[in-house]
Amino acid sequence: MKFTDGFWLTREGFDIQHPRTVRDVAISEEKVTLYAPCKEIQHRGDTLNLPSLTIELSSPMENVLKVKAWHHKGGVKKLPSFDVKAEAVSLQAERTENVTSFRSGDVKVEIAHNPFTITFYQGDLKLTDVDPKGIAWIKGPQKESYMRGQLNLGVGENVYGLGERFTPFVKNGQIVDVWNEDGGTSSEQSYKNIPFYISNRGYGVLVNHPEKVSFEVGSEAVSKTQFSVEGEQLEYYIIGGSTLKDVLTNYTELTGKPALPPAWSYGLWLTTSFTTEYNEETVNHFVDGMAERDIPLSVFHFDCFWMKEFEWCNFEWDKDAFPEPEAMLRRLKEKGLKICVWINPYIAEKSKLFDEAAEHGYLLKKANGDVWQWDLWQAGMGVVDFTNPKACEWYCSKLKALLDMGVDSFKTDFGERIPTNVVYYDGSDPNRMHNYYAYQYNKVVFDLLEKEKGKQEAVVFARSAAVGSQKFPVHWGGDCNATYESMAESLRGGLSLSLSGFGYWSHDIGGFENTASPDVFKRWTAFGLLSSHSRLHGSSSYRVPWLFDEEAVEVTKHFSKLKNQLMPYLFSTSVENHKTGVPVMRPMILEFADDPNTHVLDRQYMLGSSLLVAPIMNEDGVGSCYLPHGKWTHYLTKEVVEGGSWQKETYDYMSLPLFVRENSILAIGSVDSRPDYDFSNDVTFECYQFVDNKEASAFVTDINGVVKGEIKAVKEGNKISVETKMPDLSYTIVLNGVQTITSTSAGNVEQSSDGVRIQLNNSQAFEIIL
Incomplete structure (x- = not known):
């Protein structure tokens, strides 16, 4: 949100107050508290009739600093809050006449009292700083309050992350509102908004607010990253580390490490697609067709219409299409498949469950006690209230019946456009719940899978997310179009998400909306099968490769088998992610931060630490990528190339730029027919x-x-x-x-x-x- 009118003026109706000096400092073993009036104090009379800000600095773990600032702290505490580590590290602060300083691990902070500034260091390297206007309380035109934070950007400093964002990879110059919405991949909206960013200067920032956080990244003030929230308090973390990988390790230590997905989930997923007509005969035709063509298939997914139209969700199979679901699932599983079904957290009015949920208070309500309903997705639908433990048990009981029937996983769709004019069972603030709802929804489902299937078998296919949702893999990129442009924007979103603490990411191979040309489908298939997770899915048409052309069959078979052979390497990378939080799919900067040429690359990535992938996104078949210094070996041809330059070559559909980094050892498996061996x-x-x-x-x-x-x-x-x-x-x-x-x-x-x-x-x- 913008509060100024250019560099000199304040926008009409706003009053910005910021610390001028640190008047007093309180030091304890666990925190340093600054008392900072918003006016120069020349004499005692100046201490009257003015606002003052209190700024508290502490450390929940080594190399992470917590900054909490407030104008008035007497407001009612609002729920929910992100699940972050709340321990305290001993600070051993030192104070001189004008400077207070302390360390947490290798991260050091220096607070100048007059004029007020805060500077953060990694060892002796300056990371960023807060100048006198860097923490402010702002009164708005309607007497509403805002808190604003600003951190200075150095020359050449780039900002990344903020969730799965399909806008340019480098966020400098962008305005980002952290507010979950269902906007597809071709807009500034995002399904997965994470108020965390990482800088190529070697630090990360988590703004610890579930409600809307407005970021101005080098935009309103071009030399600053600005973040603001409505209210009287602001809390954020500065997260250090000796490398960018260490920053992500520390961030995920603060907010939660990803679970380790089951090995079978890395294989190829095939779906019924969205609006297509299907039944068991069609499903078997697709499944058997893949087997007849020697294309390894791991998971079959039933999308929305496994349930009867207008009744989503009733968690019951549409008996007209699937009269014997238990027997059908048994027959599919006998073919070696895992089964996933689509769900969402909404109950349509026509569903037999609506009255049951409304009667027991399991749905979100209006202030007058009525059930909140609208028609935007399903006619008259209500929204499950996951702050009600009984509602969670009820919801899980419906899912457990499906697990008992033979279902292995759930595609947890939706959970983004959650209303704010509602009342929650536990009194949670609806503005804070809007984004956080995605976390609670996926946690309920993931916890059930862990309980019923075991920790080694739990996996969801989630679209929405909030801080901490990386604990519940995997996530996919939402509704993309069947074009090269949408392929590129999808990858940008995945790379941004990976720099927001998420270890696993997938996308709809060939695009969700419309039907790809055979050319786009084959290139997207190579990209999809060199992602952490791989799914063939679409909207109004099937995604089996033989419907595109016969060469698409060979491409799908080739890259499916290649991925299965790579599983020892990929799974060891996933074990690393589970322990460290370093993602499986990595932007180039994460591995080559010392090479400034990698800092803007968004059409190539590292798959683990050793494999470079550059999907081809043009109809000419031209693959181009930047290879950092060193020797690189093309994985398929074994040709060795000297790095430090751009490589450009024309590839057929059975290949793409796929290079192995020097000094690498890849563990390659002996099985290409399945991912779990x-x-x-x-x-x-x-x-x-x-x-x-x-x-x-x-x-x-x-x-x-x-x-x-x-x-x-x-x-x-x-x-x-x-x-x-x-x-x-x-x-x-x-x-x-x-x-x-x-x-x-x-x-x-x-x-x-x-x-x-x-x-x-x-x-x-x-x-x-x-």
Whole structure:
């Protein structure tokens, strides 16, 4: 929200008050409190008739600082609040005549008393600072109050994140209102609004407010990131780290680490699509058609019309289309498939559940006690009130019946346009609940899946999100169009979401709206199957590849099998995400922050730490990408390219820019027909362009994420020293695409025919002499 009229003037009707000096400082073991009047104090009379701001600094964990400021603190505490770590780190603050300072881990803060400023450091490196106008209380034209924060942007500083945003990847110059809405991928609106951003200067900022937060990112004041909320209080966190990865690790430690999705969820998902006509015969035609064409399929998803029209949600199969749902699900599962069904948190008036929910108070109400209803999605629908524990139990009982029937997962659609003119069971503030509703909705469903299926099996396919929703994977990008432009905007959204703490992201292969050309579909298929999760889905037409052309079948088969073979590498990356919060799909800046050329790249990404993917988004088949310095090996052709420049080449539909970073070891699986198998059995460690005196490593897990084997290698001149921990497992080592060693649990080693000499110390350590 804008409060000024250019640099010099205040907008008409607004009164901005900000600290002029720190009049007093209170220091305790856990916090530093500043008392800062909004006027220069020359004599005692100046202490009368003026506003004053109180600013409290503390640390809930090392390398994270909490800033809380208020004008008046006597307001009623409003619910809900984000689920963030609330512990306290001992600060040991020091005070001189004009400066108070303290550290939390490697993050240091210095507070100048007069004039008032706050400066944040990572070690000795300045991150950002708050100038005298950087914290302000503002009175609006209708006597409403706002609190505003500002953090200065350095020269060349870029801001990223703020949720899944389809606008430009670098957020500088943008106005962003953090307010969940169902706006598709072609607008400034977002399904997943996260009031957290990360800077290429090496820090993150979480504005700890569930209600609408208005960001002006280098826009109203071009040298500042500004955030404002309505009310009398403002709270935000400065999150440091030695690298951008560390910043995300600290952020997800504060707000929650992602769960580890089940291995089967990484395979290809196929849906009935949205408005298409279907029944069991059609479903079997699609499922069997994939098998006949040797396309691996992991999950079949039933979209909205598995329930009867006008009755969403009644959680009952439309008996006209699916007269024997239990038997149908059993038959599908006998084909090796997992089953997902679409749900949302709304109850249409025609649903048999509406009266039941209304009678028991399970739906949101108006102030007069009436059930809140509208017709925008389903005629006369109400919204489930997840602040009511009984409503949660009731909702879960309907889902449990589906799980008992054989359903494995839920697509938790919607949850964005939640009304604010309502009353919640627990008295929650409706403005604070608008975004937070997505968190509660998905938490209820995810918790049920964990309870009924086990932690290793729980996964949703969610569209809406709020802070902390990364704990409930996976999320997909919403309604995109069947064009290259929409493909690009979808990727921008996914990269922004990954820099907002989310580990997993998917999108509708081929676009949701309209029907893609065969060209777009085949290029999007390669992109989709090199994403963390992959789903064929559409609106008014089916997405089985043979409806596009026969080559689309070959493309889908090729990349589905490729992804399944990559599963040992992908799943170990997911285990890393589960532990550290570093996402599976990563913007280039996350891996190459020291290379400024990567700071604006939004049409390519790293899949894990070693694989670079650049989807082709043009009908000419031209793939272009920037390769940072070092040697890069094209994964499919094994061609080695020197980095530090842009690469441009024409690719057929069976390929795209897919490069392996130097000094990488990729764990490649022996199975291409499914994603869930024993990753450690007959695994191949593909080693790429070792760098002298720099260790390379990889590990493999079972499908529950337990580490089963590891490998480390160091090159020194013409000697590569290899150490493995692969008890009772057979494995193969491939060097730069050429097989050199085959080893079994007995320690047998075969010399290759290309002149490589093997010196074997034992079955766990050996050397390769080049």
